[in-house]
Amino acid sequence: MDERQRLTLVKAVGQAIASRRVSVGLSQEKIAETLGISREAVSRMETGVAVPSVVRLAELAEIFQCGIEDLLTEASNRKVDQARKILELLDELADEQRELLMSVIKQLVEGLSKK
Template identity: 35%
Template structure:
């Protein structure tokens, strides 16, 4: 559970202090959770999950390779970006995916809804 808290916190680019402030705990308490020294109460676990935009079950899972979980991670990274920066990242991801598909001999994926290319 601690690794999941740490991973998600870092994906959101929050310090332990910032997460602690959001859930009314001391930063050293977050550190103890992340290191597995102690575990949060059920009510605090629910609060952590909500603040981290996760389900409680996500906190108990090992890293996930499911596309929906990966999308959530990328979404957390992109949230603090300005709209122009998010557009740049999306374009970069699209170009990278197209390149990888072409390299493997696959047809390019359809344009993402709302992308600049899709609206032309």
């Protein structure tokens, strides 16, 4: 993994942490208090300035009531992880909505493949 890829991954993990925090309705201050760290430390993790340790990821996953892998796979650019995320998103839709979305995705892929 080169430096650019590493930075992209760290930033994406930070965005996943921020997204989970917002989705459960917690402030950076509350996360900091729970973890016994400063709000600035939480901010640095969320912006990708600081890399959370595996232990810290486990603590965050517990707070967010998700798996550690959820924080990592949301950030992943691997096809299998992206497919898993799409599957989760599709699962929330009714049949008609999924069919419409699949049609749009097919058109997008066809259009992007020609370029």
